[in-house]
Amino acid sequence: MDNCRNQMIEMMLKQDTYIYFHIDFVNNGWHLENNPLFPDFTMSETDNPIEDLLKNDRLFGEDREKLRFLLNKLKDEGSFSKNDKYLKFQFRLMGEKQGVDWYEMRIYPFFDDSGKKVASLNGSFMKMNEREVKNRNILNFYTNDKNPAIFADIMAKRIKEDIDNKYAVIQFDVIGFKFINDKYGEAIGNEILHHINDILDLYCSEEQIYSRLSADVFMVVIPYKEMSDIYSFIRGLEAGMIGYKDIRYSFAFGVFLVEDRSMPTRLMGDSAGLARSSIKGNALENIGFYNNEFKANLRTKRSIEERMKAALNNNEFVMFLQPKYSISDSSIIGAEALVRWIDPEEGIIPPDKFIPVFEKNGFIVKMDQHIWECACKHIRSWIDSGIKPVPISVNVSRVHLTDSKFVDCLNDLVEKYDIPKDLLELEITESADNINANSMIKLAKVKGFRLLMDDFGSGYSSLNTLKSTPFDVLKIDRSFFSTSMESQRGQKIISHTISMSKDIGLDLIAEGVETKEQADFLYDCGCNTAQGFLYSRPVPEDMFDKLMKNNNATEHGA
Ligand code: C2E
Ligand code: CA
Ligand code: CA
Numbered sequence: 001m002d003n004c005r006n007q008m009i010e011m012m013l014k015q016d017t018y019i020y021f022h023i024d025f026v027n028n029g030w031h032l033e034n035n036p037l038f039p040d041f042t043m044s045e046t047d048n049p050i051e052d053l054l055k056n057d058r059l060f061g062e063d064r065e066k067l068r069f070l071l072n073k074l075k076d077e078g079s080f081s082k083n084d085k086y087l088k089f090q091f092r093l094m095g096e097k098q099g100v101d102w103y104e105m106r107i108y109p110f111f112d113d114s115g116k117k118v119a120s121l122n123g124s125f126m127k128m129n130e131r132e133v134k135n136r137n138i139l140n141f142y143t144n145d146k147n148p149a150i151f152a153d154i155m156a157k158r159i160k161e162d163i164d165n166k167y168a169v170i171q172f173d174v175i176g177f178k179f180i181n182d183k184y185g186e187a188i189g190n191e192i193l194h195h196i197n198d199i200l201d202l203y204c205s206e207e208q209i210y211s212r213l214s215a216d217v218f219m220v221v222i223p224y225k226e227m228s229d230i231y232s233f234i235r236g237l238e239a240g241m242i243g244y245k246d247i248r249y250s251f252a253f254g255v256f257l258v259e260d261r262s263m264p265t266r267l268m269g270d271s272a273g274l275a276r277s278s279i280k281g282n283a284l285e286n287i288g289f290y291n292n293e294f295k296a297n298l299r300t301k302r303s304i305e306e307r308m309k310a311a312l313n314n315n316e317f318v319m320f321l322q323p324k325y326s327i328s329d330s331s332i333i334g335a336e337a338l339v340r341w342i343d344p345e346e347g348i349i350p351p352d353k354f355i356p357v358f359e360k361n362g363f364i365v366k367m368d369q370h371i372w373e374c375a376c377k378h379i380r381s382w383i384d385s386g387i388k389p390v391p392i393s394v395n396v397s398r399v400h401l402t403d404s405k406f407v408d409c410l411n412d413l414v415e416k417y418d419i420p421k422d423l424l425e426l427e428i429t430e431s432a433d434n435i436n437a438n439s440m441i442k443l444a445k446v447k448g449f450r451l452l453m454d455d456f457g458s459g460y461s462s463l464n465t466l467k468s469t470p471f472d473v474l475k476i477d478r479s480f481f482s483t484s485m486e487s488q489r490g491q492k493i494i495s496h497t498i499s500m501s502k503d504i505g506l507d508l509i510a511e512g513v514e515t516k517e518q519a520d521f522l523y524d525c526g527c528n529t530a531q532g533f534l535y536s537r538p539v540p541e542d543m544f545d546k547l548m549k550n551n552n553a554t555e556h557g558a
Contacts, residue, residue: 165223478512
């Protein structure tokens, strides 16, 4: 029997015309209709042709994943909507002799009297002709209602007319898609986009409409009743899209909930896009909801960009210094340079407000260089006035790590102020393995700078990067132990991290130390260097010098 069915699938697949099949959920059987090869053929097997296809070993591996996804959808009655005309599924079979054959399967659901439960499915297989395959590969994303311009009209109409439903606009993209393109090549990048598109095609019901906006950015518009509908929609979609062949990647989703139905669709999309970019870099949450704060942020961003150049010329970017202490004897052993924007009208603007903007528009390069120069100047002033200098670490944004200019710049500064190189240390946040950034970090090392891995444990850095990068010091992020300290297990992780770092010859400093207990615990674990509010906040240069003076005085017993 099995043999006979497999033969039939093979025959079905060979046909150039439509082959129909019918799956009856009540009897759990299937039969072929209007089939020239098998007139009046009926079978009451518990299987169905989709499952048979799944077993066919000519089916492409990636398409098998998608087919499984489709089967699950068919089994989950809730995922069908009465307005669904049909589901389309395109798949590849290894050609019998050579090459690849494309097929399209369409599945038409029929509903029982309640209108909810799928009672039976009619389906068809069809071999795609050359033109259809070509269209698929070139135009898949941009045909008909998937074209962004046409999509905007459809979306506006839906939202305006369907007043019984609330609507959510969801935008998403692949995190680090450029990196995937660089690493695996553009062809694979395109395959991944097709894969995402196929899953969207399968997953979205007639009421859930989608379009590809650009590159790896997609938009879906869905009606919803409860917020949980949105979450489960996104999680289900994500589960289907994630991973292609053995390439892993993740997504960033932004959601805008429509309130004003007459709002231009472009603005709705932009708002979802803002929500999407707001969660970038957040390792724990990948769904962001738009709120009104974003608008305010956008306004500040604009005003920051308008003012930044003049601010640099007016010396409004000021270096503050936060001392680093030895836990055992509370002496100052170094400092970190942290920028503050002192605006004549607004007062002190904290770096979190403007650094992300500068990192996006590239201005961070100029601003950092300015702070590096402040640090060198300050070290020079210590030497000139006979004060025993301590090293100052400066932050080096990842934006610098695209080329070797930053090393030249640092070298020039050290020469210009004629200071020992070991007094200027570099704090770098290491994120994903990036070959280019790594070679830049190595270059800085070769040129003799001492390197601190910033924010270790914050989710960006990993033990893995420790192996391949030449850092001298591990800077344990405050989030690492503020949350971990509470549990025994967390404490173990910290103490093991500390002993492991020592084993491989890395020095350590803990940042964000706020309580005596934290300092004691670190000390017990073997970390004797700390920076944090327990000791001092970042302070202006002259205040720092006073701290140093007091420190030297106590050190000498006066
Ligand atoms: P970061 O490099 O991790 O700097 C440490 C941040 O932790 C500083 O925030 C510091 O004020 C804060 N901090 C220190 N001790 C404590 C503590 O005990 N508790 C708490 N809750 N916080 C503490 P700040 O100065 O606001 O700087 C924020 C971030 O902005 C920095 O994080 C750094 O990534 C960036 N940044 C600051 N200055 C510069 C700069 O000149 N260039 C670049 N590229 N980035 C900078
Ligand atoms: Ca830092
Ligand atoms: Ca840090």
